[in-house]
Amino acid sequence: MSSLSSSIAYVPSIVTVDHDELENSPRERHSDRGFEATRLLKCEWEARMELAEQLMGEGLIQVEGAQIIKVGARYPSRNDTQVRSIDVVPFFPDDVVADPLLGDRVAAHREALFTVGYNNFLDTGQGPEGDDNDGNEQTEENIDTFTEFITGPPFLVCEKGIGSPGDPASWQTIGESIEQTKLVSGFEWVFTRKNQAGLNAAAELELLGHVNANEIKSTKLAFTLNEQTILYKGANLRSGRSVRGVLNWDTSYRLAWRGMNGATWNKYWDFKQAKWVSPIRCDNGADIVPYPLGQLDQLVQPNVGKVQA
Numbered sequence: 001m002s003s004l005s006s007s008i009a010y011v012p013s014i015v016t017v018d019h020d021e022l023e024n025s026p027r028e029r030h031s032d033r034g035f036e037a038t039r040l041l042k043c044e045w046e047a048r049m050e051l052a053e054q055l056m057g058e059g060l061i062q063v064e065g066a067q068i069i070k071v072g073a074r075y076p077s078r079n080d081t082q083v084r085s086i087d088v089v090p091f092f093p094d095d096v097v098a099d100p101l102l103g104d105r106v107a108a109h110r111e112a113l114f115t116v117g118y119n120n121f122l123d124t125g126q127g128p129e130g131d132d133n134d135g136n137e138q139t140e141e142n143i144d145t146f147t148e149f150i151t152g153p154p155f156l157v158c159e160k161g162i163g164s165p166g167d168p169a170s171w172q173t174i175g176e177s178i179e180q181t182k183l184v185s186g187f188e189w190v191f192t193r194k195n196q197a198g199l200n201a202a203a204e205l206e207l208l209g210h211v212n213a214n215e216i217k218s219t220k221l222a223f224t225l226n227e228q229t230i231l232y233k234g235a236n237l238r239s240g241r242s243v244r245g246v247l248n249w250d251t252s253y254r255l256a257w258r259g260m261n262g263a264t265w266n267k268y269w270d271f272k273q274a275k276w277v278s279p280i281r282c283d284n285g286a287d288i289v290p291y292p293l294g295q296l297d298q299l300v301q302p303n304v305g306k307v308q309a
Contacts, residue, residue, distance in 0.1 A: 012082065013073045017051040019043040019114075035081055036119035042091050048112040055083045055116060075118040085117040140192040141220045145185065146256075152180035152271035180271045185260055189218070189230070191300045192252040199237065199249050207232050210294030211265045218300070228266050229259030232296055253299050265291045 025040035043051050057070040072083030091111035212230040217223070233254040240248055258265055266289050267276040279288040 011070050013054050013057040013070045015051070015054045015073050017043060017047050017054055019047075019051055034120045035078065036117070036121070037075055037078075037081070039075075039114075039116045039118070041114040041116060042111050043114070045090070045109040045112050048088055048114075051112075051114065052086050052088060055086055055114075057083070072118075078118075078120070081118050081120040083116055084119050084121075087115040089113050089115075138194040139220070140194070141218060142190045142192075143187050143221065144190070145187045147183055147185050150182050150184055150269055152182070152269070154179050182269050182271075184258065184263065184269075186256060186258040188233070189221075189255040189257060190252055191218075191255065192250065194248075194250045196249040196251065199251060204235055204237070204251070204253075204299070207294045207296060207299065208234065209291065210296060211291045212296040213293035214295070214297060216297050216300060225257060226259055226264070228264040228291075228293070229257055230296055231256045231258070231265045231291060232294070232299065235299075255296070255299075 019041050020043075022040040022042065026037050028035070028037040041051075055073050057072045075081040075083075089112070090109040091113040092109070210232050211228045212225065214227055216225045216230055218225075233256050235254065236252040238250045240250065262276045263269075264276070267278050269275075270277045280286060281288060
């Protein structure tokens with residue numbers, strides 16, 4: 001079975017450009033969305049582009065054959081919070097000097113004022129202090145319930161009391177035969193990963209139509225799903241690029257749960273026994289497995305690329 005793990009790693013950017021923080025900085029805010037902060041920094045005007053690039057992260061780079069994405073610099077003392085936005089203006093707007101190459105056509109300032117925004121709104125929420133959290137990938141989980149009818153062999157409808165009450169054979173048929181039916185309830189679990197560094201479409205296609213071989217846990221929805229109760233119905237894979245031009249992916253997996261009252265996808269409802277049973281072949285007694293088993297837990301892992309702290 002192919003793996004969904006990726007060779008791309010997220011690495012927080014390190015700032016080396018000389019800069020200072022102003023006295024009335026930072027400003028911090030705590031809310032139900034998470035933590036956010038704003039810092040006011042200044043640097044030499046000529047160094048502003050390099051400082052901005054280091055704060056935001058340099059994007060995708062190659063290091064000894066490995067692919068690394070340098071994401072935004074971390075907020076001081078907060079490993080789960082990184083740079084999300086930067087505004088740059090001249091520190092002293094009226095302090096203008098002539099550009100040695102362009103003359104009076106372009107203003108050349110001495111210092112730049114940075115307003116740097118940080119937040120942790122895109123955290124996956126896995127692990128303390130960002131240990132299992134790249135600060136860049138986000139997951140979402142949604143539940144949609146459903147009901148379906150299953151049918152069994154037809155039977156004749158009789159009216160009780162016509163004939164001998166204790167002798168069903170004497171009861172009178174009052175209609176045509178009808179199919180036996182049962183209403184089965186379940187839910188569709190849509191698990192979405194956003195801003196992934198990469199994916200393995202071959203593995204995701206290979207698992208289509210499989211049921212889970214092992215228990216699957218949802219951290220956000222706080223439930224554990226037993227083996228063979230989850231059917232991988234399909235996926236939506238969407239590519240895009242971040243503001244840094246880095247290729248990323250959003251993927252949504254549709255996983256259908258059937259597990260109420262002992263049900264699984266590889267059992268059928270026995271109308272005679274009124275329970276879920278595992279079918280076997282009549283000729284050799286071998287188990288019948290309509291849906292093959294697969295490692296579906298790899299589809300709902302929260303992280304593909306991880307930060308190198």
